[in-house]
Amino acid sequence: MPNVVGGMAPDRNRRRIPDATVSRLPVYLRILSEQGDEGVDSISSERLAELAGVNAAKVRKDLSYLGSYGTRGVGYEVAYLVYQIRRELGLTHDWPVVIVGAGNLGQALAGYGGFSERGFPVGGIVDIDESKVGTVLGGVRVRHIDELPQIVQTKRVNIGVIATPGAAAQDAADRLVRAGVTSILNFAPTVLSVPRGIEVRKVDLAVELQILSYHEQRKAGATVHAVPGGGPRSATA
């Protein structure tokens, strides 16, 4: 593991990478992979920044956390950067995921090929509804949620995806945690409560749309000056 770079403290550098940086590394990775495929083998922070839609200094600072060095006056070697980022993100091997919920979203996720393609093969899909069990989605048979522990163990699954209705999400999370999953990607519009050490990320469609709505409303409000009924008419209690 210590691929020592000279006399500097080797692993000391591998300490905490800021969250903001971690969330940008996948973007850099995708761009660098594309550039690599196109035959580009060296890239400057400025070019990468342009492609990623961020500031060049930010790119350099982000990359500096990797301990992966570029060459001054030249830039970064694309292949080496790709390797470093993949390594830091833990993408040197596959992470099978298990999907809970075989409804609309679960089906779409299972059918979406980009999952396994990017190193996250669907190790299983489960649903609580007996009538869904047995159907095949994206080449994977839907199994009953009670089989979750078994799936997680045999397939060495660390990541669970919750694609249930909101009301069922907490139960799904509990089951996932009990089965041994330590990271959860939650598509349900619910705040999950999980034990310490379990990583949860939320993708909430409604929240995103409502944020956009806020900005739209703001634009509209700036234009329209005299809004009829501008104040709260009554408490409506």
Added chain:
Amino acid sequence: MPNVVGGMAPDRNRRRIPDATVSRLPVYLRILSEQGDEGVDSISSERLAELAGVNAAKVRKDLSYLGSYGTRGVGYEVAYLVYQIRRELGLTHDWPVVIVGAGNLGQALAGYGGFSERGFPVGGIVDIDESKVGTVLGGVRVRHIDELPQIVQTKRVNIGVIATPGAAAQDAADRLVRAGVTSILNFAPTVLSVPRGIEVRKVDLAVELQILSYHEQRKAGATVHAVPGGGPRSATA
């Protein structure tokens, strides 16, 4: 309740709400709506914070931006807060959306009822593939992408949803902007370049999974204990 805030500047309070706060308001709104449905009519910042999984002081500061005041010693009136947040987020009327891309994801989005339910009815779905045109998804007929301007105009659409493959996303964005859309929700793994004033939000499955992967990899590296399913079986370098 004296909801008429006497001498204070009324609309002066409509200053910029911090981004971080805007992104939490939808969460508060959902929780408050649920609480309201359950008959709760007053709630403290502490309780709301617990349900939202955040700090109580943060809740109070967030709500203070609304200019909507609680009652000291008591808490916030649920119905009034709901009204205020909905108003601030621009949710007092519907925002029809148009979906670009009738593939796997587009179909799932169209079929997902929660869209219209939450005030974002699907005003149209378009695809560039002639063979998809005419099929019906979630009660909406797929039309050709060339009809985008017409759909946007007649349905008064401000928000576009990109559900295309990555390679087609920039073109979709360009078409949406040309058609008059000013907010975009992008599901494609691509950094979009859009004119100033166009709001873009990104939902990237791969990025989320890779962030989780990072944390998993980190855990595995820190605690190397031989629990089955606990760590990466081999580094596979």
Added chain:
DNA sequence: CGGGCTTTGTGAACGTGTGCACGAATGCCT
């Protein structure tokens, strides 16, 4: 009616993230 209890609203401290600006390192050209 006043004291005590509760809970808000917010100033201030702290932590995180961003962007500039510049020294340092490297390659290239003469």
Added chain:
DNA sequence: AGGCATTCGTGCACACGTTCACAAAGCCCG
């Protein structure tokens, strides 16, 4: 070989976000 152009790495200042801590404001009870 030396100078020049380029680009990285990073110290620093600033902006933004979070959390604490406490005074102010209201309710309740005796």
